Amino acid sequence: MSNRLIETLAGAAVIAVAIGFAAYSYSRAGIDTVEGYEIKASFNRIDGLVVGNDVRISGVKVGSVTGQELDPDTYMAVVKMSVRADLSLPMDSSAKVASDGLLGGKFVSIEPGGDIDMIQAGGEIEYTQGSVNLEDLIGQVIYSSTSSSE
Template sequence: MNGNLVETLIGAVVLAVAVFFLGFAYNKTGFGNSGGSGYELQARFNRADGLVVGGDVRMSGIKVGTITHQSLDPKTYAAIVTFSVDSRYKIPEDSAVKVASEGLLGGNYLSVEPGGSDVMLKAGEEVKYTQGSVNLMDLIGQAIFSASGAANGKKGQDGDAPELSPLPSK
């Protein structure tokens, strides 16, 4: 009988710890805060690589909201990102939103850079000033190409393409 009591107590402790961690994860992810405590805004980007629904919206490095929806404008082919902002934070109408990277291996998030206007954005409005994501592989390719061109001394006058030399005549 003592063995069953010990096993039951250990099982109860394991269940209590599991419930504690579930509650902690629920609060930490903001899952419980998503219902109605904020307002939605939209932003258009030429590129929205790396953004995911549920991703962070940050201001000064602090999470102030969540990405709620992404779509593609069929006429302009711009990426439309809808995000919610905690109602405690008011965003000036001349603010800028950009796709920022957490690092080389990290994901992307929306970074809000507040403007100086006294007029605040209202729910459903669109942020006018945006900056899309930067393709890291393109940047690395450009850096390698420009470094190899400079090392060979064969850059053209405009710096874009290597200079072509004429073939020797026979």
């Protein structure tokens, strides 16, 4: 009976430490949404981009992806983003779906332009580049290497 009590207490201690570690990691990860104004951008592909992913400028998180939908007229993916209220983005800014390395997650990278007019809340980034499909690229490399050796 004493062995079972010790095992139960040890198991409870392990679970408590795991819950504490998870809570600490979540609070330090910076995955909360950024409060600010909402903008949107239309992309031809957003493979791997999900609600909650980062919006970055020069690698610094300045916002979060808050929504995705398909435009039924253009069949483009419309991504809604919340950007920090203290940032003003020029009208000629561009956005692209980028990757955190070969196996990393996706994020929206914004490249600020030089226009004097700024995007207002609810505005849209016009210049976009969708995500690159890694499987298609690998297939093209394999196909081009086998067809050139024949």
